[in-house]
Amino acid sequence: MAQLEVENVTLVFGGLAALSAVSLEVEEGELVSIIGPNGAGKTSLLNCISGFYHPTRGRIRFEGHDLTHASPHTATRYGIARAFQNIELFSGLTVLENLLLARYTHLGYGLAAASVYYGRAQEAEVRARALVEEVIDFMELEPYRKAPVGNLPYGVRKRVEVARALALEPKLLLLDEPMAGMTLEEKEDMVRFILDVRSERGTTIVLIEHDLGVVMDISDRVYVLDFGEVIASGPPREVAENPRVLEAYVGGEA
């Protein structure tokens, strides 16, 4: 049984089908990419998996839990973390506080302990801090630790977005265009981070990305969406040669 199973998911907004009968399977430890032209439904699919949308028909299962109607915080508790395409950070907080927020559910102390900040609460906070510092170290965010996120440059905020998802210690990491709008150098860094996450933590990764060069280089398997349907799937090389994919990307014969 695959870790993540998306079965015949259909998502309808009004009369428009954003996704129609999409099926997808991801094995534990795999790096799977989803590609497709703009408006193909890639982000909608990610929204369904992470609980922001609920499919009109079909089923989503993660490690045996039914996520079809789960809310985002339930999906998070099962071990799914997500980095958003349009940066959704807590802009008034520092990088450190943003990452600490990801430890929210792991910090188990109660209100009374927190209001005196002593004993359990303090110990738990110190442990959370140590874990978050590891992520900061990993994502090379040390210079920005105490900086309010709202003032940081775009490329760094994208990195904080991924770091915050990592601080959740997820089993499945959903990355929605983590390299969009980045310079070549920033992109190379991000690819290195993604590969390191995989090799060091063994996290399953689902990646949406427009840069086909990156996708073909690092993915185990690729799904291609067009107009809400999976038109091709398989290892990168096979998919790249699929005529339907070429048609969707380059356009049909004139």
Add this chain to the structure above:
Amino acid sequence: MRNVWAETGNYKTDYRQDSSIFATRLEQLSLIGFLLALFLLPLFLSRTQMFVADLIVIYALAVLGLNIITGYAGLINIGQAAFMGVGAYTAALLAPGLPFWLTIPIGGLVAALAGAVVGIPSLRIKHLYLAIATLAFQVIFEWIVGHSPLLKQGGAIPMPRVVFLGYRVGYKNHYYFWYFVALVVLILLAFAFRNLLRTRFGRALVAVRDNDRAADAMGMHPGLTKIFAFALGAFYAGVAGGLYAYFSRAVVIEDYMLPVSIKFLAMAIVGGLGSLPGSFFGPAFLVLLDLNMEDFANWMKRLGLSYAGVDIASAMRPLTFGLVIVLFLVFEPRGLANWWRLVRNYFKNWPFRY
């Protein structure tokens, strides 16, 4: 060697140090000194001046509660005075049978319950629509009190004089006694909130303010977090209400009506939304300003200044109040707390600023 007087040149060597409230011994000592000064203040003030000091301390508590809801969690609350009223009326009903150190906390808890109920719409609605829900609570509160024979339809319910540790609080020491009680309560509750701010609860409040989609993705329930914010802020207001009831010796509906809620919002804005010290600056500044305008108006009255038969003096207070708020919104939207922050940051790396 650690520099105990200034932060400059100090390296933190563990995470515990980094999360401490005071960066240096000096900061800690100056706060202790300031608090001591507050406790010694009554030695230098007359009975009338103590009345003002009491008012500022109690208002600061209510505004701190409002800051939790509106400043930190970003939920506009136009019903803070009603939460205060819930605490005050609870204390008034229980006062004949129970001592004040029970009635006031119970009042806070009842207000917290009311806050949680008012927070329920935040599961569905946001921003201005939620603000209207808090306004609705204010109106419902006023209506219920106005129609309830038990609460004398908003007329004065007298509060008994209290006896504490065999010490009878009478006319002469009334304001002194309640000053100390209110100050101790304010300091305890302010420290409790300062501690919450460096834990998951405090961060969760700011998270739902900044981005509740992302807060959801962090595994917290945004709606429940907002309800928690309302309950916590209303608890502070309820305790303030209980204190106010004893302090003013009677519970009257006028003290807990809509204009008071608006006044609290103004104090929070002038002090600085989302700032703990701002919760103290705002009430202190506006109460003292109001008082000075009163003096100024009386002085003008004696000079016989009036226009077309209208007494300018009596218009001075609301006019300056409005003017101050507009000036703050335009020139210093982050309030007095921002000036405080600038001063502190200047001295942070002093004397090596580069």
